Amino acid sequence: xxxxxxxxxxxxxxxxxxxxxxxxxxxxxxxxxxxxxxxxxxxxxxxxxxxxxxxxxxxxxxxxxxxxxxxxxxxxxxxxxxxxxxxxxxxxxxxxxxxxxxxxxxxxxxxxxxxxxxxxxxxxxxxxxxxxxxxxxxxxxxxxxxxxxxxxxxxxxxxxxxxxxxxxxxxxxxxxxxxxxxxxxxxxxxxxxxxxxx
Ligand SMILES: Cc1cc2nc3c(=O)[nH]c(=O)nc-3n(C[C@H](O)[C@H](O)[C@H](O)COP(=O)(O)O)c2cc1C
Numbered sequence: 001x002x003x004x005x006x007x008x009x010x011x012x013x014x015x016x017x018x019x020x021x022x023x024x025x026x027x028x029x030x031x032x033x034x035x036x037x038x039x040x041x042x043x044x045x046x047x048x049x050x051x052x053x054x055x056x057x058x059x060x061x062x063x064x065x066x067x068x069x070x071x072x073x074x075x076x077x078x079x080x081x082x083x084x085x086x087x088x089x090x091x092x093x094x095x096x097x098x099x100x101x102x103x104x105x106x107x108x109x110x111x112x113x114x115x116x117x118x119x120x121x122x123x124x125x126x127x128x129x130x131x132x133x134x135x136x137x138x139x140x141x142x143x144x145x146x147x148x149x150x151x152x153x154x155x156x157x158x159x160x161x162x163x164x165x166x167x168x169x170x171x172x173x174x175x176x177x178x179x180x181x182x183x184x185x186x187x188x189x190x191x192x193x194x195x196x197x198x
Contacts, residue, residue: 011135016185018139019087019101021177025056026105030136034176035107037132041125044117050125050171051110053162058104060158064149065100071148072099086185099143103175108146110168122171129174139179146170 031054038052055061074091083089090096100106109125111118126142133140143149147170150159164170 011131013187014184015131015134015140016187017084017087017141018177018179018185019084019089019141019175020180021101021103021139021175022180023102024104024178026138026176026178030133030138031105031176033136034129034132034138034140034174037128038107038109038125038174041121041128043121043124044115047115047117047121049112049115049118050121051164051168052125053108053110053164055106055108056104061100061103061106062098063154064106064158065098065102067152067155068099068143068146068149069097071151072145084185086181086183099149100173100175101141103141103177105176107174107176108149108170109172109174110164111171113167113169118169119171126172126174133174133176137178138176141175143173143175146172149173 035052069090077083077092082092084092090099109122111122130140149155150170
């Protein structure tokens with residue numbers, strides 16, 4: 001039985017997705033801690049193929065977040081089926097135009113196109129980063145299908161400006177910022193029947 005006694009377990013159990021951020025950039029030291037956690041994630045064959053591109057350029061982040069929103073064909077939430085009422089996602093609130101929720105820091109994880117395990121590696125790194133963010137008091141959000149954020153001429157220009165190798169693609173983003181709300185969002189109930197023991 002997991003208890004919250006252990007600091008690592010406590011961190012895992014209390015991390016929640018944050019989409020409402022303060023309008024303030026994060027401290028450099030906190031950013032470096034989160035990045036280091038990403039660098040130390042497991043990677044298939046120990047390849048360490050994930051590239052972490054940090055953008056703290058508000059204008060670029062906003063433009064990419066809008067492109068992402070325009071390319072996201074989400075099924076909108078209902079009263080009973082929703083992602084989060086406390087930290088609404090673009091599926092919960094159609095008035096949100098920026099799929100990056102105005103987060104001051106957006107980290108895009110790029111992986112090699114020719115490597116089957118690229119997205120898995122990026123995902124492992126993202127979770128390490130989200131847990132580290134939570135540990136240092138930052139809020140974080142995982143954004144999947146990051147290639148959607150670059151699917152227009154502006155996005156393509158940014159890839160060139162960032163000097164991203166053409167044999168890499170954007171797998172996901174990790175958004176970071178200080179949580180706007182003092183109250184942490186509640187976790188949904190865990191669904192029954194997901195652990196099968198034989
Ligand atoms: C693969 C993956 C993709 C996700 N993509 C998005 C996304 O595009 N936008 C978003 O707001 N949240 C995204 N999330 C965050 C989930 O909505 C969130 O983890 C989920 O609602 C559970 O909430 P919790 O993280 O607070 O436990 C994603 C999470 C995962 C694991």
